[in-house]
Amino acid sequence: MIDLAALPDSHGHFGPYGGMFVPETLMTALNELAAEYEAARRDPVFQAQLAKTLKDFAGRPTPLYYAERLTQQLGGAKIYLKREDLLHTGAHKINNALGQILLAQRMGKTRIIAETGAGQHGVATATVAARAGLECVIYMGAVDMERQALNVARMRFLGAKVVPVTAGQATLKEAINEAMRDWVTHVRHTHYILGSALGSHPYPMMVRDFHRVIGDEARSQILQIEGRLPDLLLACVGGGSNAIGLFWPFLNDESVRMIGIEAGGRGIRLGDHAARFQGGKLGVLQGTKTYLLADEDGQIQLTHSVSAGLDYAAIGPEHAYLRDLGRIGYDFATDDDALDAFQRLSQTEGIIPALESAHAIAGILKHAPTLSKDQILIANLSGRGDKDVAQAAEILLQNPRP
Numbered sequence: 453m454i455d456l457a458a459l460p461d462s463h464g465h466f467g468p469y470g471g472m473f474v475p476e477t478l479m480t481a482l483n484e485l486a487a488e489y490e491a492a493r494r495d496p497v498f499q500a501q502l503a504k505t506l507k508d509f510a511g512r513p514t515p516l517y518y519a520e521r522l523t524q525q526l527g528g529a530k531i532y533l534k535r536e537d538l539l540h541t542g543a544h545k546i547n548n549a550l551g552q553i554l555l556a557q558r559m560g561k562t563r564i565i566a567e568t569g570a571g572q573h574g575v576a577t578a579t580v581a582a583r584a585g586l587e588c589v590i591y592m593g594a595v596d597m598e599r600q601a602l603n604v605a606r607m608r609f610l611g612a613k614v615v616p617v618t619a620g621q622a623t624l625k626e627a628i629n630e631a632m633r634d635w636v637t638h639v640r641h642t643h644y645i646l647g648s649a650l651g652s653h654p655y656p657m658m659v660r661d662f663h664r665v666i667g668d669e670a671r672s673q674i675l676q677i678e679g680r681l682p683d684l685l686l687a688c689v690g691g692g693s694n695a696i697g698l699f700w701p702f703l704n705d706e707s708v709r710m711i712g713i714e715a716g717g718r719g720i721r722l723g724d725h726a727a728r729f730q731g732g733k734l735g736v737l738q739g740t741k742t743y744l745l746a747d748e749d750g751q752i753q754l755t756h757s758v759s760a761g762l763d764y765a766a767i768g769p770e771h772a773y774l775r776d777l778g779r780i781g782y783d784f785a786t787d788d789d790a791l792d793a794f795q796r797l798s799q800t801e802g803i804i805p806a807l808e809s810a811h812a813i814a815g816i817l818k819h820a821p822t823l824s825k826d827q828i829l830i831a832n833l834s835g836r837g838d839k840d841v842a843q844a845a846e847i848l849l850q851n852p853r854p
C-alpha cells in the first residue's frame with residue numbers, strides 16, 4: 453500500500469501530478485524555498501514560533517462544534533463543524549499566510565506579494581505582512597475587486613497595495629499570472645505567498661502542511677468528544693487547501709470516507725462551472741500538472757461560481773492523485789445548492805458561512821441523510837460569510853428561498 457502521508461516525492465510529484473513547471477528564472481528561487489522549508493519543517497524553534505502565533509494571533513485551536521439542530525432536521529449522521537470561520541481575518545487562509553511569512557522572514561525577504569480571488573487570501577497576507585512590518589503587494593482580478601469590495605478596503609487599511617488585473621477574465625487565474633511575473637522580476641528580496649495547495653513544488657506540499665493543523669485538531673477533538681474516528685469528512689475544494697488540511701491527517705485511516713465539493717456553478721456545461729473533475733482533463737497550469745478545465749485545443753476555459761474563492765480552472769495536484777487512487781471522492785454543488793445551504797445554516801445554527809464553505813454545507817444537506825444516526829460527519833467551515841453578505845443579499849432578496 454502507498455503511504456499517502458509520504459507524498460510528494462522530492463521533486464513535488466504526487467504520482468503523475470504536480471512537479472515544477474516554471475520558467476528557468478524561478479527555478480533557483482523555488483529550490484531555495486524548498487530547501488529552506490525542509491530546514492524550517494524540522495526546526496523545533498520555527499515550529500514553536502508558528503504554533504504560538506497560530507494560538508495567540510490567529511485564535512487556534514478552533515472549536516469542533518456539534519450542529520445539533522441541523523443534525524435533527526436532516527435525521528442522519530451526527531454533524532460536526534470545524535470552525536475555521538472563527539479564526540482571525542475570517543477564514544482558514546491565515547494558517548498558511550502565517551507559516552509562509554515566518555519562512556520569508558527566515559529567508560531575509562523584505563517584500564511580500566500574493567494573488568487573491570475572493571480577497572480572503574489577500575486579507576490574510578496583508579494582515580501577516582503588517583504584523584511583520586514588510587512591504588506588501590496584492591494582485592487581484594478587476595472583476596473580483598468589484599465582487600469583493602469589502603476585502604479590497606480591508607487590504608488597503610492593512611497597508612497593502614492592491615493592484616487590479618484586467619487581462620482575460622480578470623479573475624484569479626490572471627492575478628496569479630501577474631504575481632508570477634512580479635516574482636520573476638523581484639525574486640531576490642521578494643517572497644510570493646501563494647494562497648492554495650497549487651502551483652509549482654514546494655507550494656502544494658508546504659501549503660498543505662501549514663493547513664494540516666485543521667485535521668490534526670479535528671482528529672484529536674473528535675476522539676475526545678466521541679471516542680472514535682468520524683465516518684465522513686466534507687470540505688469545499690477551490691485549489692484544495694482547506695480540504696487537504698482537514699483530510700490529510702486521516703488519509704491512512706481506511707474507515708474514514710472523504711468527499712471534496714467543487715463548484716458546480718450554473719450547471720455542468722463548459723464555461724458555467726469550476727468542477728474540474730466534471731469533464732476536466734490533464735494539463736499544466738501555473739506551475740503544476742493537474743486536472744483542469746480546457747477545450748479540445750488545451751485552451752483554459754472560462755469558469756463560473758457564485759463564490760470567487762472556488763472560481764479557478766485547476767485543482768491542486770494532490771487532489772488529482774488522491775482521486776485517481778479512489779481515496780477521496782469528489783462531488784459538486786451548484787450556485788443554487790450553495791445559496792440554499794447558506795440560508796439553511798444561517799437560520800438553523802446561527803452561523804453565516806462564506807459562500808465557498810456553503811458548498812461544503814450543501815454537501816452535508818445531501819450526504820448526512822444517507823448516513824445512520826450512529827455515524828459521524830465532520831465538515832470544514834472554512835470561512836465566515838461577512839464578506840458575502842452584500843452579494844448574497846442581492847441574489848436572495850430578489851429570489852427568496854423557502
Ligand SMILES: *Cc1c(COP(=O)(O)O)cnc(C)c1O
Binds near residue numbers: 835
Ligand atoms: C479561499 C477559500 C476557499 C477555497 O480555497 P481552498 O484552497 O480550496 O481551500 C474556501 N473557503 C474559503 C472561506 C476561502 O476563503
